[in-house]
Amino acid sequence: MRENSFTKNMRNKSNQELDYIIENKDKYTPEALQAVVWELEDRSLIEQGEIDLPEIAVIPTKETSIQNDALKKTTLNKENPFEDFEQPTLYSKKAILGFSLFFSTIFGVVLLMYNLKVMNKQKERTQVLVFGILYMILSYALLEVLPKIYFITLIFNFIGYGILVEYFWSKSLGKDLQHEKKSITKPLVISLLITVFFVLLIFVATTNGL
Structure with a gap:
């Protein structure tokens, strides 16, 4: 089974939240991004093995930019839910x-x-x-x-x-x-x-x- 220290956290994230992390990939650690990729594959949002981590910028998720914008607005006035995954x-x-x-x-x-x-x-x-x-x-x-x-x-x-x-x-x-x-x-x-x-x-x- 493909797992790392972020896998459990990513399994609890919604599709929108995972897509948000991908969209803001420069802020997150490679290990966190890898966990996101695995979770997206497990949810059939991308084909398994279709994309490598270095190509993460072009991952074709099935979530829309409208959903991403909605997620961003909901997090503006509260603590960042992804700060544990961000690069310090x-x-x-x-x-x-x-x-x-x-x-x-x-x-x-x-x-x-x-x-x-x-x-x-x-x-x-x-x-x-x-x-x-x-x-x-x-x-x-x-x-x-x-x-x-x-x-x-x-x-x-x-x-x-x-x-x-x-x-x-x-x-x-x-x-x-x-x-x-x-x-x-x-x-x-x-x-x-x-x-x-x-x-x-x-x-x-x-x-x-x-």
Whole structure:
């Protein structure tokens, strides 16, 4: 029997709801879409084996666009009934890399913690926070005794990023997790403001010292 973790949920969906998921396929995970295809085949809405998952955009269901529009209207003022099947919107690994390298590892920690919050990984979120704090303390302690070269700071930041992604992301979210990319505009502005604030503090402290 063809089944995956979404099969049971899809069996409880109406034809209109299944067609709605297909119509908005870009928002859903491949596993959820596969379950929809199997259910449509079982209901004889499409021929079994007639279509492959990569061709899902052209699946010829027997439901009409009018029915789809009616379904959309009924869900406008209530919780999305399909949100469990949608791809989560998370900060990407590249975003974590950029913030870790150009600001510091703790900024990458914040982005990953947001992702874990979205995925309801509270225990893992705490673990990442503890790691971030300890790694920041260790890094600053070592940087105090090492030559004052920015390249060394980049190395520490890159190592921190590697631990965040290769260990914490892979362990908690899955190495090949598919997701929508969340905009980095807000965290970028906040990070720049924080950086400017600390630069000004250092400048003022240096000036007063003179």
